[in-house]
Amino acid sequence: MxxxxxxxxxxxxxxxxxxxxxxxxxxxxxxxxxxxxxxxxxxxxxxxxxxxxxxxxxxxxxxxxxxxxxxxxxxxxxxxxxxxxxxxxxxxxxxxxxxxxxxxxxxxxxxxxxxxxxxxxxxxxxxxxxxxxxxxxxxxxxxxxxxxxxxxxxxxxxxxxxxxxxxxxxxxxxxxxxxxxxxxxxxxxxxxxxxxxxxxxxxxxxxxxxxxxxxxxxxxxxxxxxxxxxxxxxxxxxxxxxxxxxxxxxxxxxxxxxxxxxxxxxNKLDRAVWHGGSAKIGIVTVGKSYLDTRLAFEELGIDETEAERLGVGLYKVAMPWPLEPEGILEFAEGLDLIIVVEEKRALIEPQIKEMLYDASHRPQVIGKLDETGEA
CATH class of the missing domain: 3.40.50.970 (Thiamin diphosphate (ThDP)-binding fold, Pyr/PP domains)
Known part of the structure; x- marks a missing residue:
């Protein structure tokens, strides 16, 4: 018993x-x-x-x-x-x-x-x-x-x-x-x-x-x-x-x-899951894509400690529209590259690009297309 x-x-x-x-x-x-x-x-x-x-x-x-x-x-x-x-x-x-x-x-x-x-x-x-x-x-x-x-x-x-x-x-x-x-x-x-x-x-x-x-x-x-x-x-x-x-x-x-x-x-609905120490690459994702992203990291053997060593940050969006700007701009500080992982047509990606357009620090943003314009 x-x-x-x-x-x-x-x-x-x-x-x-x-x-x-x-x-x-x-x-x-x-x-x-x-x-x-x-x-x-x-x-x-x-x-x-x-x-x-x-x-x-x-x-x-x-x-x-x-x-x-x-x-x-x-x-x-x-x-x-x-x-x-x-x-x-x-x-x-x-x-x-x-x-x-x-x-x-x-x-x-x-x-x-x-x-x-x-x-x-x-x-x-x-x-x-x-x-x-x-x-x-x-x-x-x-x-x-x-x-x-x-x-x-x-x-x-x-x-x-x-x-x-x-x-x-x-x-x-x-x-x-x-x-x-x-x-x-x-x-x-x-x-x-x-x-x-x-x-x-x-x-x-x-x-x-x-x-x-x-x-x-x-x-x-x-x-x-x-x-x-x-x-x-x-x-x-x-x-x-x-x-x-x-x-x-x-x-x-x-x-x-x-x-x-x-x-x-x-209410901090959108949040940085991994700050990545002095991260140079930041991944922004939402919904089911967030779980897919975490699974991909797990299969690569990357946990929070390893992500910090590699300089990778992870940001989870709860509300994809209208995207809250202050959290995104804070996350983008110090990054060289932001990778947006989202389902089907881009929704978060163009909002991030618009927010960063006049920002003092503007990392490259890719999502549906890579750095060379390829899907």
Missing amino acids: SDMEKRSVSLVDKYTLKKGYAFMTGIQALVRLPLVQRELDLKAGLNTAGYISGYRGSPLGGYDQQLELNTKLLNEYQVKFQPAVNEDLAATALWGTQQTELGGEGKYDGVFGVWYGKGPGVDRSGDALRHANYAGTSKFGGVLALMGDDHTCESSTTCHQSELAMVDAMIPILNPSGVQEIIDFGIIGWKLSRYSGCWVGLKCVHDTVESTASINVDVDRIKIETPNNFNLPADDLNIRFPDTPQAQEKRMHEYKIDAVRAFCRA
Whole structure:
């Protein structure tokens, strides 16, 4: 007999356990997310509810199935799951959830939302996503947009990458590298959405949502800071009525995106994993590519100590757009070369080049093309 403490184990632990570790898939982590948010809001003295709507598609094909299986549990946490006829109507419904307090007649302090759809759904819903994002989110609501990207076209008609559609709609993006970060970035994403008034995209690929892991489920583990060096306008950045398209555009370009960057900086979402001592080569990577990069280092026999000896630094990006500049510029100091490792079309690479263009120190930046212009 083991002397270890014993406790009863249930299949719903992955959703209800408040401390310790639980084994789950990425899809199950997405089901757990709104339950954790409701728990955190209650601890903060807020009576909130959740609303989830979207349209199924790989790699989120099993998401609605898992939500349906856990309807009773969701209802206990005041979370409503309503699958939509299409992604456009789902996005419009999520926009509506952020308006519930505008008339002072809402049943809850706020409604936090989840929109989900695969790549073609992101494309077809551009108008609804743009309107909802520019209109804004409520102070105690917030919306996560789950982008299901089928990079290798396993069950799609095109190899999808949704980040650039989100950029076009001015929706910030978080890119988790594993199951733990699905939970972490989801909770951070709602807080960011409430603070900035923006929807927040959460990139979901096969390698993360269909993987499994034993993750830390302590609901109090994530500490989120409100930026203290960013001046919000007197009326904040949240949804309001009445409003005009011109005022929405002004808020977006003069405040909201800067607020997103300030939030990222205050919470150190992007970070130097290896400082590399007097590094001359720096690698910047994001999402699943970060794990691929770490695996490549491991197969080469390079750990942090060896990387420092070789003069190699490693920088992990959590929010690929809008990229937070201060962390990148600090990481770039002293480097001769920055190598950007990211999936499919370049998103981080051109932002780094733009940031370094007028900098006093400008290392060479390569990514999709090498020093000679070859792919």
